[in-house]
Amino acid sequence: MSTSNRPIAAEGSFKNRTVIVSGATGKLGRPICAALAAAGANVVINDVKADAVQELTDSLKSAGHTALLSITLSATSGPEIVAKALEQFGRVDAVINPTLGPIPWKPFEDLTDDDFRAAYENNVLGPISVTKAAWPHFKKQGYGRVVNFTSDSMLGFPTASAYTNTKGALFGMNKTLAMEGAAHGIKVNCVSPIAYHPNMERHILRFSDDVQHAFKTLYQPEANVPMILALVSEGCQASGEVFNTAGWAAGRNVWGNKKGVNGLETVDACLKALGQITEKGGDVFEPHTMVDFTEWQGKYVLNK
Ligand SMILES: NC(=O)c1ccc[n+]([C@@H]2O[C@H](COP(=O)([O-])OP(=O)(O)OC[C@H]3O[C@@H](n4cnc5c(N)ncnc54)[C@H](O)[C@@H]3O)[C@@H](O)[C@H]2O)c1
Structure with a gap:
């Protein structure tokens, strides 16, 4: 619920829309699923954590929501996830991919190839697999919405290079998917969110007191959800963009270029x-x- 106590998306605004959320039981996944369910969507709750999937499903059921499908599989099993969603609901309209594997916090030289592989598997190949499996259905119905998650950590976050690498990968394919989807009514965007959890406390010490306070009071996970739902709604016309979201606010990240110098022959x-x-x-x-x-x-x- 937002600070105004209004629902994040109007009741019924996602009726008959099926949205797959992979990484559904995480900080962002949970309020995304709750807001989608409250707006009448068929919600596919997918995560690798079986207990958490069950617990989230139970809590949404006890809030009166019934159009739910729980799937405990890695997002890398995209074809299976999409097949189950189609079997249950007959269509898939959107995928939201807030998947995130464990972050190996190590200086670059201490990270193993397997650290990078695991990060890619969960954070990149997972979102790709679900999106790719949904894509032919999106094309056939002339409608689809995709939201992937990148991060401001791409601006530089020492000891997190395995993580930042994967966030760059999703950023890198955002515009291309948007272009490939354009003729088929498919909109693809990235979100660069901030969703505070007390286990992030040591990471926020670098910020000013005001911003640290904002992290603890305003940057709660659900404060990113309005824009995320807007991007998977019918009304979304934006595509290929990166939206930074935090504290019930959103902006657009840009890729800028400065005029260079020519005649550089030595x-x-x-x-x-x-x-x-x-x-x-x-x-x-x-x-x-x-x-x-x-x-x-x-x-x-x-x-x-
Ligand atoms: N929390 C933030 O402030 C923040 C900042 C920048 C970017 N992001 C991005 O937003 C997204 C969500 O972040 P979060 O804070 O909710 O993360 P989180 O760690 O709370 O949740 C991630 C979820 O993904 C699940 N998961 C991991 N591997 C999976 C797989 N292979 N298949 C299916 N599920 C899998 C985990 O079990 C977990 O429930 C991430 O992509 C993250 O990089 C978050």
Whole structure:
């Protein structure tokens, strides 16, 4: 429930829509499932934690919700998850993928290849598998919604390189899936949320007192849910975007480019230009597609 005590999504606004939530029993998954159920969606509650899946299902049932399907499988079993959803509800309209495996907090040199593999398996291949299995159904019905989860930790989070790597992977495919889905009514977006839990306390010490206070009082998991539900709703026209959400607020992350220096034909010339190239501030161009970027780059390379 939001601070205004209004429901996050209007009752009945997701009626007859089937939404698969993978990583459903985590900090974000739980309030997402609760808000979807309250809005009348058929909710597919998927997570690897059997007890937590059962407990969440029971709590939603006791709140009067019946259109629920509980699945204890890894998100990497996308085809099975989607098949079960179709068998129960006859359609799949959206997938929300807040999956997150255990984070190995280690300096880069101490992380093993298996640490990276496990992070990829849970955080990247899981969301890909569910999305890919739902995709042909989305195409057939001319409608689909996908939300993946990236993170501001991509801006640099020492000892979390296995994690940040996976968040970059989801960011990297966001625009491409949005483009591939465009002709089929499929909207694909990423959310970069903040959902506080007391076990994050040591990580927030780096912030100002005001922001630490906000983490503890305002940045609760459900404060990200309105935008997440908006992105899987019929009304969503945005696609290929990254929304940062926290404390009942949302903004858009941008990928900016600064005009470069041309005529760099020697290492010495490059080293001399580094200061200018890496200078912060100034004009930033935001390309919306790869073509946009390459055309803009071509102009300064060609001195136009
Ligand atoms: N919490 C934050 O502040 C924050 C910040 C930035 C990004 N995010 C991102 O948001 C998403 C959700 O975060 P959270 O805080 O709710 O995480 P969480 O750890 O509370 O929940 C993640 C859930 O995913 C489940 N899971 C793990 N591997 C799975 C698999 N292979 N198949 C199915 N389920 C699996 C876990 O059992 C767990 O229930 C994550 O992708 C995370 O990277 C969270």
